[in-house]
Amino acid sequence: MPFSVYHLTMHGTLYLVATPIGNLQDISFRALEILKTVDLIACEDTRHTRKLLTHFQFSNKLISYHEHNEADRAEELARLLEDGKNIAVVSDAGTPAICDPSFRIVRKAHEIGARVVPIPGAVAFVNAAIVSGLATDSIFFGGFLPSKKGERRNRLEEVKQIPATLVFYESPHRLAKSLADCAEVLGDRNAAVARELTKLHEEIVPGKLKELAAKYAEKPAKGEIVLVIERQTISRETASSEHESLSSLVAELEKQGFDHKIALKKAAKEFGMSKSEAYRILLSEKK
Ligand code: SAM
Numbered sequence: 001m002p003f004s005v006y007h008l009t010m011h012g013t014l015y016l017v018a019t020p021i022g023n024l025q026d027i028s029f030r031a032l033e034i035l036k037t038v039d040l041i042a043c044e045d046t047r048h049t050r051k052l053l054t055h056f057q058f059s060n061k062l063i064s065y066h067e068h069n070e071a072d073r074a075e076e077l078a079r080l081l082e083d084g085k086n087i088a089v090v091s092d093a094g095t096p097a098i099c100d101p102s103f104r105i106v107r108k109a110h111e112i113g114a115r116v117v118p119i120p121g122a123v124a125f126v127n128a129a130i131v132s133g134l135a136t137d138s139i140f141f142g143g144f145l146p147s148k149k150g151e152r153r154n155r156l157e158e159v160k161q162i163p164a165t166l167v168f169y170e171s172p173h174r175l176a177k178s179l180a181d182c183a184e185v186l187g188d189r190n191a192a193v194a195r196e197l198t199k200l201h202e203e204i205v206p207g208k209l210k211e212l213a214a215k216y217a218e219k220p221a222k223g224e225i226v227l228v229i230e231r232q233t234i235s236r237e238t239a240s241s242e243h244e245s246l247s248s249l250v251a252e253l254e255k256q257g258f259d260h261k262i263a264l265k266k267a268a269k270e271f272g273m274s275k276s277e278a279y280r281i282l283l284s285e286k287k
Contacts, residue, residue, distance in 0.1 A: 011114040012039070012085040014077075016102065018095040018121025021224075022199035024055055031119050032056055039085040042077055044092045044100065052090075065089065070101040078108040088119075093224075095123040099143050099169060125167045128194035128226030131204045135231065137274050138164035145170060145178055145227075152178060156185040163272040166229040172221040179213035182229060190230040196223040246271060247282055 015034050020026040035041060036058050042065035043049035053059050065073045077087055089096045089105060096102040109116050125141050140162045146152045159166055166186075170178055175193070182191070192206040193216070201223060205212065209229070246267055253263035268278035 010084045011112065012081045012083070012087060013115040013117055014081060014105065014109040015086070015088040015117050015119055016096050016106065017088045017090050017119040018123065019049075019052060019090050019093065021094045021122045021124050021127070021197055022202075024052070026122050026198060027052075027056070028119065028121055031121055034088055034119055035060060035090070037086070038088040040077075040080065041088045041090060042073070042105065043090045048092050049090055065102070065105065067101050070104050074104045074108045077105050078112050078114075081109055081114040082112055093122075093124075095121060098123055098125070122198070124194075124197060124224070124226050125169065127197050128192070128204075128228050129165060129167055131194060131197075132165070132192035132228035133206055134165045134190065134192065134228055136165060138231070140164040140166050142166060142168045144168065145174075147171075147174060149177070149181065152181055153185055156182060160186055161232055164231050166231070168227045168229075170225045170227045172223060172225055175221050175225055175227070176213055176216040178227065179209055179216060182227075183209035183213055186229065186232070189233070192228045193221070194226045194228065195221055197226070199223070246278060250282070 015038060017031050017034055018028075019031065035053065038060065040061050040063055041049060041053075042063050044064070044066045046062040046064050049062055050059075063073070063077075065077070081087060089102050091098070091100045091102065097106060106116055125139075129136050129139050140159060142155070142159060145168050146155055168178075179191075179193075182189075186209070188208050188210045190206070191209050191212055192204060193212055195201070195203045195205070205215070207215070249267040249270060250260070250263045253266055254260060258266065264278055264282070265275050268275045271278065273281075
């Protein structure tokens with residue numbers, strides 16, 4: 001470890017340890033080593049984490065840390081770090097601090113000057129995105145969509161124009177309704193439903209939003225779900241108006257002395273699109 005402020009303190013280290021999202025083989029050697037050797041494991045559900053440790057034939061001290069006690073627990077865990085205890089934080093599944101309150105203990109650890117270390121592993125939304133067949137050069141992760149229809153539609157309006165593949169966690173009983181709202185608000189985009197990743201009934205279902213909404217309305221989904229939605233596609237009309245401003249920006253940048261490649265890259269960034277997409281728009285208009 002390079003020389004740092006951590007050498008000056010006797011604080012313990014806070015490890016954010018990823019655990020499997022289904023298949024127990026997906027835990028890393030390093031994660032197991034850390035979970036065995038820390039002084040304490042803070043977890044969402046002690047029974048759940050106890051089972052994981054038992055599967056790998058070891059045990060350790062567990063303390064619950066979840067949305068109902070996180071404020072008090074974060075203080076308590078910070079005091080233990082100050083006393084030199086090493087602590088691992090795990091969630092029920094996947095990477096802690098993704099859609100759970102662990103960020104508070106991380107923030108506290110930074111405040112007291114303790115070292116914070118990620119132990120990487122499974123995370124559901126990344127794995128859903130990579131098997132969706134949709135572009136992954138830019139991904140917007142929106143956590144859970146709101147459960148109330150009005151709020152959900154407002155959220156979808158907010159993210160509609162984000163130039164990225166959109167990814168959401170969703171509960172099985174809301175899936176069909178959410179898909180229908182997505183189709184209405186975002187348009188009938190390509191999408192994929194990733195269900196029960198790494199588990200026995202793993203399923204990746206690509207399709208148009210409307211088609212998926214109908215499918216899951218007829219036969220509701222079960223299990224854990226990630227919804228992946230294609231970014232807004234640029235229609236021919238939009239493309240031609242984009243072209244005018246894109247090409248004029250490219251021309252402007254070239255005038256300023258940038259060569260064509262750099263000008264295109266800068267203009268694409270300005271428009272929130274990839275270089276290849278900007279290139280495609282310019283090319284299609286030339287034709
Ligand atoms: N910390 C987790 C992670 O790293 O992805 C996410 C926790 S979040 C509270 C739980 C949600 O993640 C589930 O409701 C589901 O949407 C998604 N999820 C977790 N495991 C999954 C799996 N095996 N397949 C599909 N989605 C999963």
